[in-house]
Amino acid sequence: MTPVRSYKNRSRRLRKKLHVGEFQEFGFQLMFSLKPQLVSFEEALDRWLEFIESQGWGFGGGGTLSAHEISGYLCQFARGSLTEADREQVACWLASQPWVATHQLESLSDAWYGPWPE
Numbered sequence: 001m002t003p004v005r006s007y008k009n010r011s012r013r014l015r016k017k018l019h020v021g022e023f024q025e026f027g028f029q030l031m032f033s034l035k036p037q038l039v040s041f042e043e044a045l046d047r048w049l050e051f052i053e054s055q056g057w058g059f060g061g062g063g064t065l066s067a068h069e070i071s072g073y074l075c076q077f078a079r080g081s082l083t084e085a086d087r088e089q090v091a092c093w094l095a096s097q098p099w100v101a102t103h104q105l106e107s108l109s110d111a112w113y114g115p116w117p118e
Helices: 012-018 041-054 083-095
Strands: 026-034 057-064 069-076 100-105
Touching: 026 083, 041 069, 041 083, 041 100
Parallel strands: none
Antiparallel strands: 026 069, 026 100, 057 069
8 A cells, every 4th residue: 555545535543544644654764974983883873872762763774884884764763753853953963973974864754655665
């Protein structure tokens, strides 16, 4: 089932169950690379997870030790959506970390039906 189909003829209960219409939830993909001379991969991942958990967000993803990168999808841990303000908060936090070399945040996308290819 894709969100492309019209959801207007569906009951409120079904729209909620399918996470469409007024119940659509948003998140975004991100990637950041580390400065290995300043922080180990494990320590960077711990700091990142501590930050997102303090906000009540969930992160699905991982990283590569050889490329010193962490990437994945960020969304609300409980029901709800991330906003542009949340996206900006993540960008500011990553920019303020001296051990982050570069970061890239994608635009908000549907957390259930996603930006990922099929």
